[in-house]
């Protein structure tokens with residue numbers, strides 16, 4: 001049984017903050033297929049189109065028939081733990097610092113034998129397990145075997161926590177806590193057992209419904225934060241930056257215009273100022289402190305969430321300038337991910353479809369509710385993915401985009417202007 | 419220098435017999451901007467980005483780039499700002515005759531009324547009562563509405579917005595028309611974020627101070643401060659907007675020349691207190 005996590009003791013200030021180390025990160029290009037799927041929260045293996053063999057580890061050709069015609073297919077991960085070992089020595093710094101480390105050999109029902117990190121609640125071999133692909137601190141796919149059925153506090157497992165960004169007992173900054181999504185995020189984080197939520201508030205003279213209730217929650221501290229104000233971002237980073245374990249950037253400026261539907265660039269510039277430059281300002285001021293705290297004990301700096309939009313992948317012309325700003329933010333988030341890669345801090349990009357709010361009022365359903373999106377973001381932090389497409393619309397658009405980006409471009413262009 | 423009007427003015431300034439009072443709010447990112455429905459075009463707040471600060475970006479110097487609306491902070495409204503003034507000659511910041519930037523000021527103390535009623539509307543009746551005490555408002559004067567609104571240093575209290583909009587004092591329609599048609603004023607100035615009251619959208623016409631003042635070639639000053647340091651009459655304003663081509667307005671530094679022989683009650687009060695803040699606000703020469 002996993003021992004439930006307890007609130008960590010206060011940090012001993014005379015000890016040097018441990019620097020982050022990473023598990024081995026080198027992968028062949030073909031092995032990155034496993035990572036690409038894990039990045040979206042999926043466990044995929046190569047399946048031979050000619051003979052149907054499921055294979056692991058990934059290779060250029062089928063190990064059974066040498067066919068190069070291999071497809072990445074989702075696996076259910078069910079299998080049997082056939083052997084286990086506990087690592088007590090390693091030349092890898094990352095594992096040396098985390099000994100002992102439990103590893104297992106799992107025979108998947110689909111055929112291949114895989115090596116996986118072993119959750120503490122898995123019984124001794126032989127036993128049934130579920131294998132999942134999570135990203136590790138190096139951002140590469142790692143397989144983890146979970147017990148056949150959920151166990152109490154299983155998210156608190158020491159090895160599993162090295163693959164997740166669980167907000168429990170962590171301190172979280174929500175950059176815009178006033179918007180409907182921000183309010184829902186604060187509530188979901190409080191329910192997830194966070195230590196503290198810094199609730200960012202811009203333009204304090206605007207009082208949206210519901211915000212007073214959010215402000216009154218005992219875990220919430222309202223902080224002034226307007227992402228268009230460089231000095232304010234710097235000021236807040238100076239005050240709390242060294243304590244932020246998870247940063248959720250949900251600040252968003254959304255107006256529904258294309259090019260022809262609005263004179264001038266003022267609206268588009270405002271979208272860029274929040275959605276793109278806002279992320280850049282945050283990254284310049286908050287990333288340095290988080291970079292230094294990637295291994296700072298149980299509640300280390302662990303994740304940076306960007307709420308983007310599925311429109312970042314392909315322009316939705318009725319919301320054309322907004323789509324462009326989100327595409328810019330996506331590109332910058334990739335830069336931030338590369339710069340934070342050595343620290344183990346995960347950049348989680350969230351690509352919702354239209355949110356059910358005032359700026360999508362005239363779009364037909366389905367639209368994702370703020371509370372549902374907030375729950376999906378918290379679930380993503382507890383999982384092992386870095387690219388999250390919450391809701392059916394986002395999933396549908398993602399699949400269409402992956403299948404044929406040009407076709408999706410044409411389909412989006414043909415959608416009626418609301 | 420020979421004895422001229424200007425040399426005497428300089429001597430009065432040097433001798434402290436004419437004081438300079440700064441009526442300007444500091445341009446700061448924290449200062450609130452006017453609130454419009456979010457689907458409309460918006461006035462930018464003041465924002466500032468560092469270009470260099472004795473560092474790799476510029477080793478020996480410090481400077482910033484800033485951005486804001488023509489209507490951010492303490493600012494001037496030109497007649498072209500409003501649709502009623504759009505066809506007037508010389509109606510923008512670059513074409514207004516520069517001599518209009520120096521003018522006498524009448525200060526109407528509405529601080530008592532505004533304290534008890536944030537929606538207080540200045541009326542003709544109020545103006546006539548004021549004139550009985552201080553004399554007729556001279557043509558070409560600025561009329562400044564003192565409400566002590568600038569003392570609301572908390573932006574939330576300054577904006578004073580609820581579900582029905584903003585609640586700040588301003589003039590009613592008849593008072594505006596009286597000041598223009600009967601008194602020929604230069605313009606109207608206020609401490610709140612607009613020359614019109616917060617609820618002036620519901621007056622007839624909407625925003626009467628903007629509509630009539632700018633429609634008749636008059637000006638506006640908004641977000642003024644330190645009006646409590648001015649006498650009811652006798653001060654002179656220097657209020658020159660930036661020379662923006664076809665500008666509808668401009669942030670500006672507004673200063674007042676105040677003869678020391680004409681202390682406002684508040685000036686006497688401040689002088690007695692000798693508080694550090696009021697000394698900082700009132701530069702003595």
Ligand SMILES: [Zn+2]
Pocket residue numbers: 048049050051052053062063064065066067
């Ligand atoms: Zn094969």
